Amino acid sequence: MxxxxxxxxxxxxxxxxxxxxxxxxxxxxxxxxxxxxxxxxxxxxxxxxxxxxxxxxxxxxxxxxxxxxxxxxxxxxxxxxxxxxxxxxxxxxxxxxxxxxxxxxxxxxxxxxxxxxxxxxxxxxxxxxxxxxxxxxxxxxxxxxxxxxxxxxxxxxxxxxxxxxxxxxxxxxNLAFEVTRTSTWNFNGDWTTLAGKTVAVGAGTNQEKILLEWQAKLKAAGKQLTVKYFPDNNATHLALVGGKIDAYFGPNPGIAYQIAQDARTPNPTRNAGTYSGAGASxxxxxxxxxxxxxxxxxxxxxxxxxxxxxxxxxxxxxxxxxxxxxxxxxxxxxxxxxxxxx
CATH class of the missing domain: 3.40.190.10 (Periplasmic binding protein-like II)
Structure with a gap:
């Protein structure tokens, strides 16, 4: 397409x-x-x-x-x-x-x-x-x-x-990682830092394609990246603030919007780093x-x-x-x- x-x-x-x-x-x-x-x-x-x-x-x-x-x-x-x-x-x-x-x-x-x-x-x-x-x-x-x-x-x-x-x-x-404000993890472009993490992503999206490529590379190195899927944004957000996932990987503008909505709530979130939507090259x-x-x-x-x-x-x-x-x-x-x- x-x-x-x-x-x-x-x-x-x-x-x-x-x-x-x-x-x-x-x-x-x-x-x-x-x-x-x-x-x-x-x-x-x-x-x-x-x-x-x-x-x-x-x-x-x-x-x-x-x-x-x-x-x-x-x-x-x-x-x-x-x-x-x-x-x-x-x-x-x-x-x-x-x-x-x-x-x-x-x-x-x-x-x-x-x-x-x-x-x-x-x-x-x-x-x-x-x-x-x-x-x-x-x-x-x-x-x-x-x-x-x-x-x-x-x-x-x-x-x-x-x-x-x-x-x-x-x-x-850009794509981005959303984490809770209390999280100390940041993504600096190095996908190996995702080892041991549980990350949610939307099915059938460009970001899923990138995340699954990183998952395969980590698996080949004997390390684990757990990828989770949720039916909608609300379920993903609840999983993030509830500690069921470490991060959400999605479009940077949508994450900026969610962070703005969370800013005055008991469970604020933040942007942990961006990545080009076109990939590494x-x-x-x-x-x-x-x-x-x-x-x-x-x-x-x-x-x-x-x-x-x-x-x-x-x-x-x-x-x-x-x-x-x-x-x-x-x-x-x-x-x-x-x-x-x-």
Whole structure:
């Protein structure tokens, strides 16, 4: 399957956080686009974009000053500049996947780090953001048809996708280990430290594939790594705080969300270390995705680099507890997940 790795990650996020997402509201997904536009327009006069505005604990509401950069607007394809808007695609239907994209506390506005970053990029380019929420599959249909200008939806840069799309990277694609705050264990990239541990993982996910490879290597060395599976995120979390497992290995954004939810509870958790979603040989990257040859990848990358240089990028990541996925620069079509592993 062409999009297997990233779509599995998205499904893992969606399934793993489904119960928690219900608490922030999943109703009225169909009206999310118009509501999110209104929230952006409210800030236009002050030259600011509000991120995590309706996050209900998944992020910290933050006002980020940003305004049009004329030289970057001038880089836009004529058709986009003339239209005056950036149509941003997000593939978060039906359930959403906090903290990346989900329906906010008003029960209608699409919020999350992904649509928020699309709004920031649109502001730098001097365009009105129009956020459209759809299913994962229809996100790509929208880009293919030209109805959507760019996808901001946790899309992994892969060589397979480069056959149809151009990319502008903006986050690392990371997995992470979640442990209780009292745990002294940390993962520093050395899988041998997992010897003797019991780790939970989602079945059929990219992280399971990596964990099982480590388990096989440890077994060959005469050491044991116990892998556990649970039916949902709640059961996994109960096993972690109850001491039945030592760690949970999952997508870094989903773990950031769970840690934020746990922060004020009697059983707080923490991030014990990250690992590239692309494996040991390549740092996976999440990228803004546009139709190949559209001419949008370069101006979007330049807008992202403006946000990085001027500090708005760091504020956006911090608002969503994703600072550990920062990139030093946005690249156009950087090396992606190889064709043999896409």
């Amino acid at each position: 062409t999009h297997a790795r990233s779509s599995r990650l998205l499904r893992a996020l969606s399934a793993g956080t489904a119960a928690a997402t219900l608490t922030v509201g999943l109703a009225a997904c169909g009206s999310a686009a118009s509501s999110s536009d209104a929230a952006s327009v409210d800030n236009a006069a002050t030259g600011a974009v509000t991120v995590a505005a309706l996050a209900n604990g998944a992020g910290t509401r933050t006002y980020i000053k940003v305004s049009e950069v004329a030289s970057l607007h001038a880089e836009l394809p004529a058709s986009v500049a003339k239209g005056g808007q950036l149509v941003i695609g997000v593939g978060a239907l039906p359930a959403g996947f906090p903290p990346l994209a989900f329906v906010g506390s008003d029960q209608q506005t699409l919020t999350g780090s992904e649509p928020d970053f699309g709004r920031l990029v649109a502001a730098v380019l001097g365009l009105k953001p129009v956020v459209q929420n759809s299913t994962w599959e229809n996100l790509f249909v929208g880009i293919d048809s030209g109805r959507t200008d760019v996808g901001f939806s946790n899309i992994t840069d892969t060589e397979e996708r480069k056959k149809k799309y151009d990319f502008a990277s903006y986050r690392e694609d 390549l740092q996976g990257l999440i990228a803004a995705t546009v139709k190949k040859g559209s001419g949008l990848a370069r101006p979007i990358a330049d807008a992202i680099n403006y946000l990085i240089k001027n500090g708005q990028y760091a504020k956006w990541l911090a608002a969503w507890n994703l600072s550990n996925e920062a990139v030093p620069t946005s690249l156009v079509n950087p090396p992606g997940l190889p064709l043999t592993d896409s």
